[in-house]
Amino acid sequence: MDTKKSNIGWSDEELGASVDGYLKMLKLEKAKQSFNKTAEHELLREGALSARSLASVDYRMRNISAVFEALNHRPIAGYTAANNVGSVIISRIRRILEQRGIIEYQDNAPTSDEALLELRATRLQSEPIKTKPEGITAPQPVSTTSTSYVRDPEVRAWVRQQAAGVCEGCGVLAPFNLDNGQPFLEVHHVKHLARKGSDRITNAVALCPNCHQRCHRSSDRDAFTESLYAKIGRLARE
Numbered sequence: 691m692d693t694k695k696s697n698i699g700w701s702d703e704e705l706g707a708s709v710d711g712y713l714k715m716l717k718l719e720k721a722k723q724s725f726n727k728t729a730e731h732e733l734l735r736e737g738a739l740s741a742r743s744l745a746s747v748d749y750r751m752r753n754i755s756a757v758f759e760a761l762n763h764r765p766i767a768g769y770t771a772a773n774n775v776g777s778v779i780i781s782r783i784r785r786i787l788e789q790r791g792i793i794e795y796q797d798n799a800p801t802s803d804e805a806l807l808e809l810r811a812t813r814l815q816s817e818p819i820k821t822k823p824e825g826i827t828a829p830q831p832v833s834t835t836s837t838s839y840v841r842d843p844e845v846r847a848w849v850r851q852q853a854a855g856v857c858e859g860c861g862v863l864a865p866f867n868l869d870n871g872q873p874f875l876e877v878h879h880v881k882h883l884a885r886k887g888s889d890r891i892t893n894a895v896a897l898c899p900n901c902h903q904r905c906h907r908s909s910d911r912d913a914f915t916e917s918l919y920a921k922i923g924r925l926a927r928e
């Protein structure tokens with residue numbers, strides 16, 4: 691596998707495992723205990739990083755060093771900070787380090803990373819905000835790369851035709867019509883594409899925006915997804 695290609699599309703789980711591996715070695719280094727980088731990489735590859743080569747695990751560790759350096763934290767000596775690390779990866783690693791409590795929360799710092807923005811907003815919401823925020827008069831655009839999947843327009847069209855303007859999740863009419871007169875329903879993949887779900891009518895449902903977000907974000911998302919399998923006969927588990 692060539693290193694560049696193998697660095698595309700790391701999941702949150704893979705990045706999280708890399709950060710945890712890095713933090714483990716950092717702790718050993720600080721305690722002046724010896725460790726073997728290759729052995730640690732192999733250990734990670736027995737778990738969450740089974741799809742990654744030794745070279746790409748090493749590169750990922752050097753990405754983490756780059757984030758540490760940028761934050762004025764001392765990185766592990768054995769991992770020279772990688773150059774030209776993509777801004778999306780930097781934000782994602784930073785977010786994991788925030789979640790692990792390694793770097794200080796800067797909850798009011800602006801960010802273009804939607805997940806980080808949401809994490810910060812959620813934390814800020816836990817305390818009453820005493821002064822009205824000033825906000826940003828002219829938000830700067832940033833261009834990012836993100837993973838998207840090639841999908842079949844016929845699947846999307848068929849599923850929507852089948853739904854005939856009624857959400858397959860809650861059975862309620864679509865909340866509004868589009869300019870072209872079609873009812874607005876979103877096509878959701880019951881087993882997510884990011885989890886290697888297929889783009890077939892046996893894995894796709896037409897949902898109103900509320901039900902769609904419920905599948906992704908609600909505390910009852912697993913039970914709700916189960917109810918879709920029970921309710922919609924054409925769905926097949928993958």
Ligand SMILES: [Zn+2]
Binds near residue numbers: 857858861
């Ligand atoms: Zn619905």
Ligand SMILES: [Zn+2]
Binds near residue numbers: 877
């Ligand atoms: Zn979805």
